Amino acid sequence: MLDFLVRRVAISVVTLLVISLIVFTGVRMIPGDPARVMGGTDADAAGLAEIRQKYGLDAPIPVQYLRWLGLALRGDLGESIRTRESVVWTVARKLPITMELAGLSLLIALTIAIPAGVFSAVRRNTVWDFLVNAASLCGLSVPSFWLGLMLILLLSVRLHWLPASGFVPPWEDVLGNLRRMLMPAFVLGAGLAAVLMRQTRNSMIEILSADYIRTAWSKGLAGRAVIFRHAFRNGLIPVVTILGLQTGALMGGAVVTEQIFVVPGFGRLIVESVFTRDYPLVQGVVLITASTYVLVNLLVDLSYSLLNPRIRIGGGTGGG
Amino acid sequence: MRRTYRGTWALLGLAILALTAGPALAQKKTLVVALNQDPDLLDPTLARTYVGRIIFAHMCEKLFDIDEHLRIFPQLAASMPTISDGGKTVTIKLRGGVKFNDGTPMNAEAVKFSLDRHREMKGSNRRSELEPVTSIEVVDPLTIRLRLKSPFSPLVATLADRSGMPVSPAAVNKLGDKFATAPVCVGPWSFVERVPQDRIVLEKSTHYFDPGQAHFDRLVFRIIPDDNVRLANLRSGDIDVMHLVAPTDSLNLKKEGRFEVASVTGLGYTGITINQRNKTGKTQPPGDLGTPLANDPRVREAFDLSLDREAINQVAWDGQYTPGCTPIAPVSPFYDKSRKCPGRDVAKAKQLLAAAGLPNGYAFELTIVNDPQQRRFGEVIQGMAREAGFNITLRPSEFASALTDDDNGKLQAFAIGWSGRVDPDGNIHQFQTCGGSLNTTLVCDESIDALLNRAREISDQAQRAKLYREAIDKITGGRRNVLYIYHLNYILAFPKNLKGYHAVPDGLIRIKGVSWN
Numbered sequence: 001m002l003d004f005l006v007r008r009v010a011i012s013v014v015t016l017l018v019i020s021l022i023v024f025t026g027v028r029m030i031p032g033d034p035a036r037v038m039g040g041t042d043a044d045a046a047g048l049a050e051i052r053q054k055y056g057l058d059a060p061i062p063v064q065y066l067r068w069l070g071l072a073l074r075g076d077l078g079e080s081i082r083t084r085e086s087v088v089w090t091v092a093r094k095l096p097i098t099m100e101l102a103g104l105s106l107l108i109a110l111t112i113a114i115p116a117g118v119f120s121a122v123r124r125n126t127v128w129d130f131l132v133n134a135a136s137l138c139g140l141s142v143p144s145f146w147l148g149l150m151l152i153l154l155l156s157v158r159l160h161w162l163p164a165s166g167f168v169p170p171w172e173d174v175l176g177n178l179r180r181m182l183m184p185a186f187v188l189g190a191g192l193a194a195v196l197m198r199q200t201r202n203s204m205i206e207i208l209s210a211d212y213i214r215t216a217w218s219k220g221l222a223g224r225a226v227i228f229r230h231a232f233r234n235g236l237i238p239v240v241t242i243l244g245l246q247t248g249a250l251m252g253g254a255v256v257t258e259q260i261f262v263v264p265g266f267g268r269l270i271v272e273s274v275f276t277r278d279y280p281l282v283q284g285v286v287l288i289t290a291s292t293y294v295l296v297n298l299l300v301d302l303s304y305s306l307l308n309p310r311i312r313i314g315g316g317t318g319g320g
Numbered sequence: 321m322r323r324t325y326r327g328t329w330a331l332l333g334l335a336i337l338a339l340t341a342g343p344a345l346a347q348k349k350t351l352v353v354a355l356n357q358d359p360d361l362l363d364p365t366l367a368r369t370y371v372g373r374i375i376f377a378h379m380c381e382k383l384f385d386i387d388e389h390l391r392i393f394p395q396l397a398a399s400m401p402t403i404s405d406g407g408k409t410v411t412i413k414l415r416g417g418v419k420f421n422d423g424t425p426m427n428a429e430a431v432k433f434s435l436d437r438h439r440e441m442k443g444s445n446r447r448s449e450l451e452p453v454t455s456i457e458v459v460d461p462l463t464i465r466l467r468l469k470s471p472f473s474p475l476v477a478t479l480a481d482r483s484g485m486p487v488s489p490a491a492v493n494k495l496g497d498k499f500a501t502a503p504v505c506v507g508p509w510s511f512v513e514r515v516p517q518d519r520i521v522l523e524k525s526t527h528y529f530d531p532g533q534a535h536f537d538r539l540v541f542r543i544i545p546d547d548n549v550r551l552a553n554l555r556s557g558d559i560d561v562m563h564l565v566a567p568t569d570s571l572n573l574k575k576e577g578r579f580e581v582a583s584v585t586g587l588g589y590t591g592i593t594i595n596q597r598n599k600t601g602k603t604q605p606p607g608d609l610g611t612p613l614a615n616d617p618r619v620r621e622a623f624d625l626s627l628d629r630e631a632i633n634q635v636a637w638d639g640q641y642t643p644g645c646t647p648i649a650p651v652s653p654f655y656d657k658s659r660k661c662p663g664r665d666v667a668k669a670k671q672l673l674a675a676a677g678l679p680n681g682y683a684f685e686l687t688i689v690n691d692p693q694q695r696r697f698g699e700v701i702q703g704m705a706r707e708a709g710f711n712i713t714l715r716p717s718e719f720a721s722a723l724t725d726d727d728n729g730k731l732q733a734f735a736i737g738w739s740g741r742v743d744p745d746g747n748i749h750q751f752q753t754c755g756g757s758l759n760t761t762l763v764c765d766e767s768i769d770a771l772l773n774r775a776r777e778i779s780d781q782a783q784r785a786k787l788y789r790e791a792i793d794k795i796t797g798g799r800r801n802v803l804y805i806y807h808l809n810y811i812l813a814f815p816k817n818l819k820g821y822h823a824v825p826d827g828l829i830r831i832k833g834v835s836w837n
Contacts, residue, residue: 032720036727045603045757047448054443082360083516084500090516149548156556164556165549166542167518262544262553264518272358272517277720 004305012298019290020072024065027282034081034277055081055279072287078280080273087284090269095288097167098265101257102250104181105189106243112193114239117200121235122227124205132197139194144253148187148260155183165262184261188253192246199242204235348836350538353829354550354559358517358543363500364485365438368445370739370827374563376485377828378539379421379522380505383412383431383484384476386742388584388822390651392480396426396506398462400476407471407779412479414462419527420488421510428458434486435464446483448757471777473784474743481742508534508832517543535835554579554813561818563829565811566693567640573813582812584823585642585651588740589747591804592686592701594620597762598729606762612676613684613732620800622672626708627701628664633806636697642807646792647738647747649807651825654744654785656792669708681709686733687725690716698735726760737808742826744788745776751802752795761801768794 035051052058056067071078077087120132156164162183168176207213208231216226255267262268266285273281359372364380367373385395394400398413418426435456438446452472457465468475478484491504503511508530509522520541524534542559544550547566551573554562565573565581573579596614599607612619629643645661648654673682688698695716702712717725726734740747749772750756754764768791775787796804810827817837824830 031724032718033724033727034720036723037720047443047445050443080516082358083514084361084498085516093515149552152549152552152556156558157552160556164553164558165544166558259546260549262518262542262549264515268517275718275720276358276360 008298008301012294015294016291020069020287023283023286027279028061032277034279037277077284080281081278082276087280091285091288094266094269098254098267101184101254101265104185105250108185108189109192109196113196114200117197118204120201121204136194136197139190144187144256145260151183167263184257184263188257195246196239199239203238207231207235349536350540351536352540352542352559353561354542354544354553356545356564361500362503364482364487365441365444365446367482374829375520375541377830378509379507379511380485381507382480384480386480386824388824390825392476408468410466410475412464416462418506418529420504420506421525421527422488422491422504423527424488424490426486426506427461428464430489431464431486432456432458433489438483449478449483473776473779474745477743509539533832539831561814563812565813567638570640570811571638579813580816582821582823583809584825585649586740586808586810586827587649587825588738589647589804589807590737591802593734593736593761593802595731595761596801598760601729602727602760612678612682616676618672618676622669622708623710624662624800624803625665625669626705626710629661629805632700636700641809644807645796645804647804648744652744654788656789666708673709681711683711684732685713685715687715687717687722687731688735689719689722748772763799763801
């Protein structure tokens with residue numbers, strides 16, 4: 001077990017080092033001189049040289065990389081060029097906002113998708129099935145930017161029901177937080193709801209035609225009992241798999257949603273830091289994201305090995 | 321079972337009611353202003369963004385300011401400066417009894433400290449602005465004296481911007497180069513907090529010398545980059561003041577009747593910069609680009625004549641901006657009212673192209689900043705010039721990349737704007753003099769330099785205006801390294817019951833003196 005653990009951790013460390021290298025060089029390949037962005041249109045040559053020197057941008061890239069890596073290993077990802085705030089602190093403030101948004105949108109997606117999918121499967125080939133399918137097609141095909149603006153125009157501008165944008169931390173005002181997060185969470189969750197609904201419907205249709213369900217019907221069990229007690233649980237298994245795969249996509253979708261609803265989360269942070277060539281921030285944000293993925297993968301691998309001893313012995317399920 | 325469902329639906333209904341019933345409008349004692357961009361460092365010495373100046377206007381006042389007629393007036397100074405020693409000594413009396421927002425006094429020592437910081441701090445973006453100043457002396461507790469290398473007329477205008485903002489020495493000594501995280505200056509509002517990419521919050525200062533001018537307990541500057549989203553927030557009441565309304569939207573807002581739309585022609589310009597000698601980079605020696613656009617003035621004149629500035633304004637900007645053909649905006653007292661912009665003359669443009677040996681037309685690439693408004697501007701130019709025989713390829717580019725390419729001499733032509741300065745020197749000198757810091761086209765004409773340098777030295781406005789007229793004749797009539805096309809209007813929208821707002825041509829929002837009716 002120890003061998004396996006050491007091997008997996010070593011692989012993760014190497015992966016992280018490669019990622020850090022890709023991140024660092026990738027950021028420097030973005031066209032546009034960061035000193036020029038910082039100095040503005042009216043910066044003269046001396047001013048630009050001073051900025052480059054101040055932020056170490058005049059050193060060769062390998063030197064810059066090693067300097068940055070050395071600090072990163074000590075948990076210091078530097079400070080934002082634009083605001084002078086620590087990168088770690090900035091990310092720590094932004095990440096929970098996006099996680100809340102993703103969590104709420106997941107909740108909304110499940111609340112819509114599961115009942116609609118089951119309903120559609122039970123009433124398949126009826127007008128209700130057609131309507132639910134049409135709605136899911138809309139959810140898949142409507143761009144989130146358009147949907148967001150339409151919701152703002154309807155619910156904020158016309159009806160004044162919800163604030164058009166912004167964010168209030170839940171510990172300051174729970175209701176205010178939910179009022180501001182409802183529309184972005186719905187927009188972000190709409191696409192996911194459509195995918196989950198279709199998956200639930202297909203899965204339920206398959207289960208409902210299984211022999212054991214037919215047996216349950218023939219025994220004279222009530223419809224609701226057959227659907228929810230016997231079919232539903234089994235029908236959910238492929239939905240959960242899809243849900244897992246789609247959850248990562250929520251974080252990506254948050255970039256657009258946060259722009260429309262002016263939610264100061266991780267997505268906006270990435271976009272703004274790239275446009276302002278805030279090198280330390282871009283590097284820090286991407287490195288933290290990548291590290292999280294690597295860490296989660298490592299934990300998953302370790303949990304597999306605990307569940308299935310063949311993995312830790314053979315280094316793979318098929319090796320033997 | 322049925323009863324349980326009823327309960328669930330009732331709960332859901334109540335939750336929706338609770339979520340939608342809250343107050344959607346901002347509280348009246350807090351004014352919410354939406355900006356299109358997040359400012360950079362909130363330190364007057366290091367700051368460079370335009371939107372940052374809007375924040376400073378409320379918490380960092382200056383020695384001098386400008387009014388809506390571009391007249392410079394004393395703000396933290398007690399009076400206009402005294403100029404002596406042939407223009408090489410500038411004496412400034414300060415307003416008495418003024419305190420920084422941390423309660424420490426703003427006196428001559430503090431102002432000297434601040435101006436020296438602007439001049440000497442590493443990474444200062446004010447250093448070049450104050451470059452003519454050789455030393456600053458404290459004459460008495462409320463008087464400072466600036467010694468200059470040579471007479472420099474634009475100095476007072478320079479002190480009406482960030483270079484003239486005193487900062488609290490106590491706060492600087494405490495925070496060092498982190499001053500931007502909790503800036504302390506003199507202003508009707510003081511800094512409270514900043515959430516990057518989201519908001520900057522200021523609150524009414526308890527130390528400001530004229531508290532009656534601050535009618536709001538709090539100012540919240542929200543960052544909303546997208547024009548459509550900013551507009552939707554104005555209409556929903558989530559923001560009170562919208563900065564930079566798009567021209568088309570401004571017409572719609574006027575029709576709605578709920579909002580006041582304030583438009584003022586800005587101090588800057590937008591033009592097409594034509595590279596003539598920058599082959600390998602702005603800091604390298606000039607080279608021969610070998611293209612007719614760079615080398616033959618007839619081709620550039622033909623391009624100029626193919627454009628109809630008024631039509632560009634109507635088509636691209638719904639007539640909401642101000643057409644122009646010089647670097648000086650019509651709002652400036654230095655603007656030459658007698659100048660007529662060249663009219664469109666396609667026949668003459670074709671003749672000039674033929675005379676330049678290009679009877680079948682000429683193709684070149686025009687770089688534009690990749691946003692919807694600039695793309696529209698580029699497309700209008702492309703269409704107009706085509707009729708005269710120019711086949712323009714538009715190259716949309718992200719702003720920072722385009723600036724770097726321009727510096728490095730990689731662009732043939734570049735549609736780019738300049739936010740403008742109060743003194744015309746700031747719009748011309750650095751772009752048009754040999755070796756000027758922003759002269760990316762590397763053109764050089766010593767006769768133009770002589771005119772522009774002389775205009776810096778003398779203080780008589782009429783004489784300076786004459787010198788600028790002569791220089792502009794040479795720039796726009798001969799070398800055409802910049803074809804000036806229009807002056808951007810700063811368009812602001814707010815509810816009609818917000819009173820006391822005056823639009824100033826620098827486009828900065830000034831909430832001081834503004835109140836709800």
